[in-house]
Amino acid sequence: MLIEENIIIKPNNHSINHYRNLGYDAKCRIELNIKTSELTKSSNIKVNCICDNCKKITNIKYQDYIRTIEKSQKYFCKDCAILLIKETKKLRYNDENYNNRTKFNVTMMKLYGILIPLKNLKIKAKKENTCIEKYGFKNASENENIKLKIKNSIIQKYKNDKISILLKRKFTNIKLYNKESYSQTTDYKIKSEITCLKKYNYKHNGEVPELILKRKNTKLKNSKINHNEFYLYKRQVLNISRKNVKILFENWNGMDFYDNEYIKLNFSHKPNSAEYPTIDHKISILYGFKNKMSPIEIGDISNLCVTKKKINSSKKDKCFF
Numbered sequence: 001m002l003i004e005e006n007i008i009i010k011p012n013n014h015s016i017n018h019y020r021n022l023g024y025d026a027k028c029r030i031e032l033n034i035k036t037s038e039l040t041k042s043s044n045i046k047v048n049c050i051c052d053n054c055k056k057i058t059n060i061k062y063q064d065y066i067r068t069i070e071k072s073q074k075y076f077c078k079d080c081a082i083l084l085i086k087e088t089k090k091l092r093y094n095d096e097n098y099n100n101r102t103k104f105n106v107t108m109m110k111l112y113g114i115l116i117p118l119k120n121l122k123i124k125a126k127k128e129n130t131c132i133e134k135y136g137f138k139n140a141s142e143n144e145n146i147k148l149k150i151k152n153s154i155i156q157k158y159k160n161d162k163i164s165i166l167l168k169r170k171f172t173n174i175k176l177y178n179k180e181s182y183s184q185t186t187d188y189k190i191k192s193e194i195t196c197l198k199k200y201n202y203k204h205n206g207e208v209p210e211l212i213l214k215r216k217n218t219k220l221k222n223s224k225i226n227h228n229e230f231y232l233y234k235r236q237v238l239n240i241s242r243k244n245v246k247i248l249f250e251n252w253n254g255m256d257f258y259d260n261e262y263i264k265l266n267f268s269h270k271p272n273s274a275e276y277p278t279i280d281h282k283i284s285i286l287y288g289f290k291n292k293m294s295p296i297e298i299g300d301i302s303n304l305c306v307t308k309k310k311i312n313s314s315k316k317d318k319c320f321f
């Protein structure tokens with residue numbers, strides 16, 4: 001519903017006749033007080049409306065307001081619009097989630113000659129070019145500004161609801177499938193195996209060579225370090241560290257540096273055992289590389305310690321300070 005009954009506008013060449021026909025003494029670019037509901041349907045003047053559902057007040061273009069009113073005789077704000085859509089669908093089709101797939105498919109075929117437009121290489125290239133022009137990347141979401149914007153809007157939108165949404169999802173899944181997540185159900189497992197077999201001739205995505213390679217490449221692409229440079233840096237560090245190993249063990253008290261467990265006797269385990277004593281860089285090699293620290297500093301005996309293999313491998317690029 002519109003809040004202000006009247007509004008002051010300045011008619012232009014296009015709209016002046018509309019207001020004259022309604023009986024106003026309209027003059028071009030001269031302020032005119034009219035009834036808000038008599039604005040032209042295409043007017044982009046912003047008006048205050050009250051949501052018929054949650055009673056929130058929003059300031060939107062009149063053309064957007066009138067579009068929803070003409071469709072459903074109600075004005076619902078952005079947040080409530082989804083409810084209105086569901087209500088209308090329920091009324092028309094007796095199913096609040098109704099979607100006319102056949103009509104959708106016919107439209108897509110008519111417009112693009114294909115069901116999924118992005119599978120058409122020409123359309124895909126066009127979309128990518130637009131994105132490159134606008135954001136500098138094939139996908140807008142690769143742009144740091146956009147990433148931040150998406151992140152902020154998600155935080156803003158769900159900051160209060162995050163936990164309740166997760167809980168609601170869990171409850172629904174338990175009610176429907178007796179599991180916290182649909183992916184834990186046998187039904188899902190069977191379905192995904194069938195799809196995978198059909199698509200790749202393997203039961204699981206994790207076994208498909210082309211997907212393994214793809215994941216590996218994505219990981220490489222996403223990690224911001226230069227691998228050749230890192231390899232050389234690591235080799236330098238290890239060369240220095242190697243010279244210190246003998247002295248390190250000679251002066252070692254037998255304790256795990258991180259949890260103070262006595263592990264000298266663990267050399268009796270197999271070398272690939274999680275309990276086997278290993279040498280660790282307190283400041284990790286990767287951290288040193290990323291922060292441009294000298295290999296001498298990272299390889300130095302003061303940065304070396306002894307710990308169990310399992311602690312060493314769980315540390316990855318984390319550091320102990």
Ligand SMILES: [Zn+2]
Pocket residue numbers: 051052053054055056076077078079080
């Ligand atoms: Zn609302």
